[in-house]
Amino acid sequence: MKVFFPNSAWVKTRERLVLKGGRFAKIDLKVRYGVIIHPKLGPILIDTGYTEEVISGTKRGVMLDLYARVLRPRLNKAEQPKAVLARMGYGPEDVRYVIVTHFHADHVSGLGQFPNAQFIVDGAAYKHLRSTPRRGNLRHGIFTELLPDNFSERVIELCHLPEADPGYGLPVGHDIFGDGCAVAVSLEGHAKGQFGILMTLNGSPLLYAVDVQWLACALTEGRIPGWPSRLVADDFTAYKHSAAIVADYIKQGHTAVFCHDPETSAYDYLPETIAK
Numbered sequence: 232m233k234v235f236f237p238n239s240a241w242v243k244t245r246e247r248l249v250l251k252g253g254r255f256a257k258i259d260l261k262v263r264y265g266v267i268i269h270p271k272l273g274p275i276l277i278d279t280g281y282t283e284e285v286i287s288g289t290k291r292g293v294m295l296d297l298y299a300r301v302l303r304p305r306l307n308k309a310e311q312p313k314a315v316l317a318r319m320g321y322g323p324e325d326v327r328y329v330i331v332t333h334f335h336a337d338h339v340s341g342l343g344q345f346p347n348a349q350f351i352v353d354g355a356a357y358k359h360l361r362s363t364p365r366r367g368n369l370r371h372g373i374f375t376e377l378l379p380d381n382f383s384e385r386v387i388e389l390c391h392l393p394e395a396d397p398g399y400g401l402p403v404g405h406d407i408f409g410d411g412c413a414v415a416v417s418l419e420g421h422a423k424g425q426f427g428i429l430m431t432l433n434g435s436p437l438l439y440a441v442d443v444q445w446l447a448c449a450l451t452e453g454r455i456p457g458w459p460s461r462l463v464a465d466d467f468t469a470y471k472h473s474a475a476i477v478a479d480y481i482k483q484g485h486t487a488v489f490c491h492d493p494e495t496s497a498y499d500y501l502p503e504t505i506a507k
């Protein structure tokens with residue numbers, strides 16, 4: 232199994248908003264998504280990052296248009312999901328699964344590009360999304376127009392997958408492919424039902440910790456930002472708990488990848504080293 236993380240886009244933010252005691256200066260956050268090349272199932276995506284649907288999609292409502300104007304993501308055309316897959320000889324129709332870690336726009340933007348994919352989701356988060364009025368979802372950065380029209384028919388809920396203990400002090404989760412190579416672990420707090428993925432590569436663990444923090448150093452240096460994360464978090468107590476779990480995992484000497492960290496990761500996408 233191969234796993235790597237392309238960068239779909241950059242978004243500017245002030246460092247102090249994402250790092251306690253950080254500078255006032257603006258930094259470029261990445262917006263990663265994951266690609267798993269599974270030996271039996273082929274290419275599988277972990278989220279999609281930002282895609283053109285957020286910036287110029289015709290289905291966008293007024294609020295999504297406003298969101299894009301305020302955040303102004305700059306798409307990385309070379310590392311958009313379809314471009315990355317094409318370089319490996321795959322078309323969008325070859326993707327059978329997209330693992331949706333949570334429903335924020337920068338994670339689901341391109342789901343509509345994969346006509347044959349089923350979507351692996353946290354069932355409670357999806358139920359909450361469906362039962363929440365549109366305005367409530369918007370307040371949490373969820374734009375339902377980004378989901379394909381037949382999304383509900385293509386959903387696989389984690390709770391229907393076998394339970395698995397990922398080890399490393401992480402909570403018991405669900406074995407996504409039934410072969411133990413990727414376990415979904417709950418990392419609640421940032422968004423309802425957010426989950427990370429513990430993968431095992433050549434005997435070593437790799438945790439995709441999604442949006443538990445923007446910057447890894449906020450965890451390793453004890454510099455979790457205060458009020459901005461409280462403002463953004465779905466549940467601030469759970470947010471701090473998930474941060475502590477991931478900080479402990481990193482302290483054990485294991486590798487974690489975050490969606491937005493500008494620092495280069497050993498698992499970032501390098502076209503020259505990824506062959507089909």
Ligand SMILES: [Zn+2]
Nearest residue numbers: 335421422442
């Ligand atoms: Zn998020």
